[in-house]
Amino acid sequence: MRAVPTLAGGFPDISEMTVARQVHWQRWLAAAAILVVLAAIGRAFVNGQIEWTYVSRFLTAKVILEGITNTMVMAVLAMALGIVLGVVVAIMRLSSNPVLTSVAAGYTWLFRGTPLILQLLLWFNLALVFPTIGIPGLWSVRAVDVMTPFLSALLGLGINQGAYTSEVMRAGMLSVDVGQYEAAQAIGMGRLRALRRIILPQAMRVVIPPLGNEFIGMVKATSLASVIQYPELLHNAENIYYANSRVIELLIVAGSWYLLVVSILTPLQMLLERRFARGALQITR
Template sequence: MTASLKKSGPADTPPPGPEPEAIKAIPVRHYGRWVAAVVVLALLGLLVNAFASANINYHAIPDFMFDSNVLTGLGKTVLISVLAMALGLVLGVVLAVMRLSKNPVTSAVSWVYIWFFRGTPVYVQLLLWFNLALIFPYINLGPIYRDEMSDFMTPFMAALLGLGLNEAAYMSEIVRSGIQSVDEGQTEAAHALGMSQGRTLRRIVLPQAMRVIVPPTGNEFINMLKTSSLAASACQYLELLRSTSDIGQSTGATVEMLFLAATWYLILTSVFSIGQFYLERHYARGSLRSLPLTPWQKIKANLTSFSNRQSGGVRA
């Protein structure tokens, strides 16, 4: 008997037939989004119309934008903010290390400092520093320095101490959280290599903690720019708000000068926000697979994507 063999394809090959039809995807219509957009635009239009029809001389804002008094106040605002933030940052690091210390005395002193300066308004603290001469007529540091308190506690010094010491309480908690975010194994490995506690903190712990410390520190500095306006009324410090208010009282354009001050504050916060972004991006190296795009890179990527879509549509 002879068996005949038939050639056949794989068993899983489907039989020939018509191709399946393409799925017709129908996008979901989000009517709520359109309604919300219309409501928001309507409210925005009402707000713009209200300010457009108000009795405000908007031409006074660019006229005094670069006035010498305004620029002087602007410079003093930046100066007091930078110096107070530097004082708060340095003292905050010291307080954070004291708070984490195993010494109960230094830890308790740090806790009391933070408790007091965070628990009282910064405006009250500014008033206390400015009026310190009422209870301490003289400042006596022995052979180092001795003078009348009224001569020593100038408006600048009162604003610097009031803002800087208050900021130190908040910065200490930020630094402490950053230090505690670093794995303890890093410290143990450094000690196993013979590194001292201080060197471990400087070389190992703080560089890794910076990616946690930088974002809230940037927010604190931006907040410091705005909080510095309290120094005008509490310490008679001639900063941006005080300068624009004086011009408003002499010219009668009180509200216009407040808008001018708000414009400069927005410019300052925008500039320092950009600096904060690049600083965060710098310390994010090594912790992220890819760094976030810079504003220019985002614009370039969007333009490239738009160009590709346009060229694809023309070819179609």
Template sequence: MTDPLDKAPADVPPDGGQGDSPRKDTAAHPGPIKAVPVRHYGRWIGAVVVLGLLALLVRAFADAQIQWSVVGEQITNGTFAWGAWETLKITVYSMVIGVVLGAILAVMRLSPNPVLSSVAWGYIWFFRGTPVLVQILLWFNLSLVFAYLDLGFIYKDEMNQVMTPFVAALLALGLNEAAYMAEICRAGIQSVDSGQTEAAHALGMKGGKTMRRIVLPQAMRVIIPPTGNEFINMLKTSSLAFAIGYGELFLRGREFGSRTLAIMEGYIVISLWYLALTTVFSIGQYYLERYYARGSSRSLPPTPLQRLRKQLSSFRVQSNVGGVKV
């Protein structure tokens, strides 16, 4: 006697109902799609308009009564080169004062001691609320308040012997920069997770060591970019020192224009020197930011050359539709 389950239903053919037709693979992938990239005509029109405006600007300067031979001669003249050196020197010294004092003020702002935090807040409030030019003039005319200097180990009969144009510009620029650097450092310190500090304290590390070894190294990623911008800004702000007779780049160019009546030529030489200095330090700032970005991103930011190649190839965007690049 046979089992009824072994018998196939009478209405179902042995091949599963498909008969003699071959089985089709319904899971097959379709063929690649031929995608046509979108033409960005607006980019080309915008590029043509910008190039046209630049050409008009260049033509205006070329047709102006400017002695370009004088510009070429003075660009490497010792007068302007020495002025650029004085500008660079006052910038570096002022930034050193600003960074060191700014870091101290940032720690004071974050201190639970109300006296320290209040003093730091008052310092930042005053130096950020008054113009740099006014601060330069205040320091230079300090002899109207203090006729002589007596610190015990230093004695000068006249304050003017101490408050030279260089010292007045250095104090004004450095102390003013410290107010801005204090806020930059404070933002960087607060960007570090508080758990890092708690873990360091749990391991027995003191507050100062925790700040030096744990917090500040992680905060540098946030502090470095605005600090580089402040340095470049300081490089240009130092030109305000001409008001007290400090021989920086702008004063040398102004004296050259007054002496030779080549006013526009002198200003062009000044601009070229400032552009050269800011370009060099901008490149250095970029690679410094790239260095400190290693711990926060999986891939490093592109270099300037890589960015230039990307911009040149951005007029035509590659299409990945259907898995095929066109």
């Protein structure tokens, strides 16, 4: 055996020793298994009973484009409603008023504790509980005329989102150092003004990543509005395959559009995160 040279003090000199690299055969085996599964899935789609001409034909069909437009309009409006409600409810949760705190906690408990599709159906069938909406003796309208698929979807998605957004906003406001609150009080700022000018801008660094993720989730959650006949992307795709029986082809069309939208929103979210992170301590470079 070759003698290992030693350094001063009797420590072995390992600078000339050969490094034995471990062969991670488990990784190669796992990668090969994944490739086999992906190849099998791809072969099934290529050789299956899928008419790809229908996919290319309906990918840019007018009714599909209208559906993706309605999807994005609903996602933006519902998310905006959810953010407004979330900020208000988060402020209520942090209030010292026990009534406001209880109402905010009850709102979050109710709308996070029931399925979104159930809430959509309840809003759409609100006329069964309240036949008319309005002020007795002054004005009233039939609920069935007011609760259209659009309004039902907006209220269902937006109010549900507000319950989740409130927890995100509350976590963001709690992440701001208490010294910021004390400094605002020291210069005579009221609570609401301090929230608007100091606390919320700093909290945005924390809440933007989860809110961006919530918006991407909202784009896909609009597909649930198909159960109340809102003409979003999936609903319009369903109407087409009910007529021509090309189910898989139309589902591929809808899935392609969802993937395209998410692929566009993801880098935009990253740019927004970087903008709000300006001036913050960079952990890694």
